[in-house]
Amino acid sequence: MNGLERRYRMLLAIYPPEYLEQREEEMVAVLLASAHADQRRPAMKEAVGLVYSGLRARTAAYGRAERSNARMWSALVSAAALSALATLVLTVHATGTWSTERPRLFAPFWLAIAALPALVVFAPRVVRRLGVGPVAIAVAGLVSGRSVPLVQRTLLVAVVWFAFVVWLTPTAARISLRAASVIVGVGAGLAGAAKVHSAMRWSGPPAAYRAPARAGYVLQNVFQDVPTLSKWIWIPSLCVLVIAVCTKGTVAIIYGFVIVPLALAITALSSVPVLDSSLWGVQMFVEVPIVSMTVAGLAAILGTTLTMRSDHRAVDTTMR
Amino acid sequence: MSIDVVRVAVLTALASGPQHGYAILRDMQALSGGRVSPPVGSLYRVIDNLVRDGLIEEASNDVVDGRFRRYYQLTVAGRHELEGAAATMTAVAAQARRRLKAKPSTIAIKGARA
Numbered sequence: 001m002n003g004l005e006r007r008y009r010m011l012l013a014i015y016p017p018e019y020l021e022q023r024e025e026e027m028v029a030v031l032l033a034s035a036h037a038d039q040r041r042p043a044m045k046e047a048v049g050l051v052y053s054g055l056r057a058r059t060a061a062y063g064r065a066e067r068s069n070a071r072m073w074s075a076l077v078s079a080a081a082l083s084a085l086a087t088l089v090l091t092v093h094a095t096g097t098w099s100t101e102r103p104r105l106f107a108p109f110w111l112a113i114a115a116l117p118a119l120v121v122f123a124p125r126v127v128r129r130l131g132v133g134p135v136a137i138a139v140a141g142l143v144s145g146r147s148v149p150l151v152q153r154t155l156l157v158a159v160v161w162f163a164f165v166v167w168l169t170p171t172a173a174r175i176s177l178r179a180a181s182v183i184v185g186v187g188a189g190l191a192g193a194a195k196v197h198s199a200m201r202w203s204g205p206p207a208a209y210r211a212p213a214r215a216g217y218v219l220q221n222v223f224q225d226v227p228t229l230s231k232w233i234w235i236p237s238l239c240v241l242v243i244a245v246c247t248k249g250t251v252a253i254i255y256g257f258v259i260v261p262l263a264l265a266i267t268a269l270s271s272v273p274v275l276d277s278s279l280w281g282v283q284m285f286v287e288v289p290i291v292s293m294t295v296a297g298l299a300a301i302l303g304t305t306l307t308m309r310s311d312h313r314a315v316d317t318t319m320r
Numbered sequence: 321m322s323i324d325v326v327r328v329a330v331l332t333a334l335a336s337g338p339q340h341g342y343a344i345l346r347d348m349q350a351l352s353g354g355r356v357s358p359p360v361g362s363l364y365r366v367i368d369n370l371v372r373d374g375l376i377e378e379a380s381n382d383v384v385d386g387r388f389r390r391y392y393q394l395t396v397a398g399r400h401e402l403e404g405a406a407a408t409m410t411a412v413a414a415q416a417r418r419r420l421k422a423k424p425s426t427i428a429i430k431g432a433r434a
Contacts, residue, residue: 023364025388030341031360032387049359056365 004035007042014054058121326366328409329356331375331394331402338379338393341367367392375401 008031012024031046042050119126326348333339333347341363349357358366370376375398379391394402 026341026390027360027364029387029389030345030363033342034345034360046359046361049361051361053359053361053365 003040004042005032008032008046008050011042011047011050012054014051015057016060019057055121059124062124324366325352325356326358326362327370328402328405330363330366330370331398331405334376334392334394334398335402338391340382340389340391342389344392370398374398 005028008028009024012020012027015023031042034046035043329348329352330344332351333344339347341360344367345357345360345363367376371378371392374395376392377395379393382389382391
């Protein structure tokens with residue numbers, strides 16, 4: 001066995017074993033026959049083709065709709081994992097140390113969250129039996145348990161769970177509506193509680209401050225709260241958008257498409273002042289994964305709803 | 321009806337008789353003037369789908385120079401599929417030629433590749 005053959009066989013290992021059992025020798029023969037006489041490394045075109053087709057073969061156990069869902073859920077958690085990883089690197093770079101306790105706590109977040117795409121590709125039978133949505137929720141819940149504060153964790157899992165409900169019953173606008181009102185209610189309740197809590201802790205500007213300083217102090221306090229405030233806007237907005245897509249309500253769609261991007265923009269822009277603080281990474285660690293998960297989640301929900309339109313009838317008939 | 325060029329090219333390669341993977345690949349390249357030359361991974365994805373859809377089937381096995389070869393052949397359904405695809409492509413190609421001839425100036429301006 002020469003080097004080229006060995007390298008091609010290594011690439012072929014991406015395919016599931018049962019596929020290789022049937023096709024490996026045949027494919028190796030074709031690959032080697034199409035290579036130049038003195039070629040020692042796999043051609044880029046063939047390598048990319050083998051990786052892509054191998055991954056496709058790995059996920060062949062999924063049905064068509066399942067595969068598009070698996071792809072979207074994986075994109076969702078990958079986006080979160082990548083942003084978390086980037087933030088971790090930047091945090092370490094900014095603080096110059098791993099010794100700050102919180103960034104280290106976030107490490108398991110992106111490590112474990114990256115497990116979903118891997119699970120989807122390499123354990124299709126397990127994921128298929130359990131359902132991609134629940135596995136995604138389990139991963140999100142499991143990893144956020146250690147790293148994200150309780151409120152965000154609850155909302156994160158709620159949003160993921162909600163997306164799953166919509167995915168499970170794309171036509172059942174009634175159920176989505178009910179779930180949305182529960183989530184908006186819980187979100188509003190948590191928001192209220194958080195506001196009361198922070199208001200109780202905030203003692204206001206020091207008494208010694210004169211009027212202009214007092215105004216500036218209050219303004220600063222409010223401005224610092226903008227990222228938090230906008231979060232309370234876009235999470236319910238997300239739910240509204242989902243309802244809009246499910247019920248095709250025009251007003252709700254406009255609301256969702258205007259308010260959600262606006263709230264996201266506010267979140268992003270208002271995070272900028274935090275950037276020069278040494279702790280910005282910690283802030284961003286909570287914001288960025290949630291924001292990117294939401295963006296990816298929106299795409300997933302929209303995509304699922306749009307692409308699964310033709311499958312609805314089949315789902316409904318089997319459920320009936 | 322959608323037409324996948326690689327799929328049709330595999331069927332065309334097998335239209336004259338059973339062939340093995342590498343011969344199919346070479347034949348596809350030759351009959352398309354080098355335009356259709358998928359990576360081996362993609363070729364086998366198409367072959368898998370064609371076998372699954374019952375359009376081609378495995379004919380025989382062989383070992384040449386210590387290398388394993390599997391031969392594939394068209395089924396009756398595959399022959400029908402290829403006839404349909406050929407008819408569609410002929411019709412579309414004829415229209416394309418006619419329309420390209422009718423408006424040469426537009427092509428010259430819009431197809432500004434040079």
